[in-house]
Amino acid sequence: MDFAPTEARTPGPGPLSGLKVVELAAIGPGPFACMILADLGAEVTRVDRADGRRSFAQWHQVLDRGRRVRALDLKTPAGVAELFDLVADADILVEGFRPGVAERLGIGPDECLDRNPALVYARMTGWGQEGPLARTPGHDINYLALTGALHAIGEAGGPPVVPVNFLGDFGGGSMFLLAGVLAALYERESTGKGRVVDAAIVDGVGAMLGMLVGMRSAGQWQHERGTNLLDGGAPFYTCYACADGGYVAVGALEERFYGALVHGLGLDAAALPDRDEPRNWPALRREFANRFAGRSRDHWARLFEGTEACVTPVLSAAEAASHPHHQARGSGPAAVAPRFGRTPAESRRRRAYRGPDGPRPSARTVLSEDSPVTRSRQI
Numbered sequence: 001m002d003f004a005p006t007e008a009r010t011p012g013p014g015p016l017s018g019l020k021v022v023e024l025a026a027i028g029p030g031p032f033a034c035m036i037l038a039d040l041g042a043e044v045t046r047v048d049r050a051d052g053r054r055s056f057a058q059w060h061q062v063l064d065r066g067r068r069v070r071a072l073d074l075k076t077p078a079g080v081a082e083l084f085d086l087v088a089d090a091d092i093l094v095e096g097f098r099p100g101v102a103e104r105l106g107i108g109p110d111e112c113l114d115r116n117p118a119l120v121y122a123r124m125t126g127w128g129q130e131g132p133l134a135r136t137p138g139h140d141i142n143y144l145a146l147t148g149a150l151h152a153i154g155e156a157g158g159p160p161v162v163p164v165n166f167l168g169d170f171g172g173g174s175m176f177l178l179a180g181v182l183a184a185l186y187e188r189e190s191t192g193k194g195r196v197v198d199a200a201i202v203d204g205v206g207a208m209l210g211m212l213v214g215m216r217s218a219g220q221w222q223h224e225r226g227t228n229l230l231d232g233g234a235p236f237y238t239c240y241a242c243a244d245g246g247y248v249a250v251g252a253l254e255e256r257f258y259g260a261l262v263h264g265l266g267l268d269a270a271a272l273p274d275r276d277e278p279r280n281w282p283a284l285r286r287e288f289a290n291r292f293a294g295r296s297r298d299h300w301a302r303l304f305e306g307t308e309a310c311v312t313p314v315l316s317a318a319e320a321a322s323h324p325h326h327q328a329r330g331s332g333p334a335a336v337a338p339r340f341g342r343t344p345a346e347s348r349r350r351r352a353y354r355g356p357d358g359p360r361p362s363a364r365t366v367l368s369e370d371s372p373v374t375r376s377r378q379i
Contacts, residue, residue, distance in 0.1 A: 141165075
């Protein structure tokens with residue numbers, strides 16, 4: 001089947017130019033990882049269901065950028081044969097099925113590596129390929145809950161706070177999937193052989209807890225959330241409400257930065273209690289909160305701009321897009337990252353792709369027992 005873009009914009013070759021990726025359509029971390037691969041120059045072909053059904057399709061409009069699209073029925077021999085044609089010429093395959101589903105369809109690692117021994121077969125799940133919970137449905141919040149990460153987020157005396165799906169899906173999931181894929185590609189340079197990459201969100205998030213575990217071992221992290229240096233417990237590393245209902249974020253950890261914060265707030269450092277004693281934190285928080293509450297968010301943003309106080313306004317995504325720093329760098333929400341010399345930081349955008357049989361079926365948002373949430377992705 002030939003691909004003919006109705007709209008395409010392609011930058012100069014990126015560092016992954018020449019790599020070919022086959023993505024079996026899913027939601028969340030797999031699409032995000034493949035978006036980054038596409039942004040960095042890889043040619044990504046997403047394999048959709050033949051009927052065009054996909055959970056949360058509208059949510060993935062940005063994550064789906066830079067793709068070619070192929071609609072296949074993987075429950076038929078013809079659809080599997082077409083997938084194998086793609087695999088034979090690919091460097092990477094990314095799938096997010098529940099463990100055992102790819103094998104049941106006849107497109108598991110053994111079958112794909114048999115056709116292309118140099119293939120990196122990347123598997124994205126929540127619980128991993130084995131273990132008591134491997135086949136159990138779940139989402140970001142569930143994985144965070146079982147790793148200990150969710151327990152650490154929130155105010156003292158309050159319930160855990162859900163950090164959107166940044167930490168699990170995209171941090172513990174996509175980024176560790178990418179690390180595994182790139183490591184396997186590096187190894188392939190010397191061995192000529194591909195690998196299976198088993199990326200699980202619980203594993204990735206668990207690895208990200210390394211510093212917290214170290215702090216706890218050193219006696220510098222308490223079990224109760226909202227009482228520690230980096231979880232909002234410290235009055236010099238938290239957020240404060242301003243007179244107009246906006247917020248500022250304060251990250252004045254170092255002594256010099258803390259001094260700039262106190263000076264900017266018009267307080268006498270000598271009159272304040274010792275900040276290194278956690279018992280003094282409530283009193284310091286009250287002092288800072290009263291000061292910040294007296295003026296607007298933008299007042300404080302202007303006052304602290306260019307200082308070492310590490311005070312920034314808390315912006316919405318819409319506000320962030322128009323911030324001078326992001327505009328100067330051409331960055332902001334959903335921007336291409338990281339950047340490389342010689343290659344422009346520009347995403348490749350494609351909308352619909354049409355084959356000889358006309359446009360592929362439109363993707364609809366569905367949520368059923370047969371949807372990618374419960375069957376295809378299950379992570």
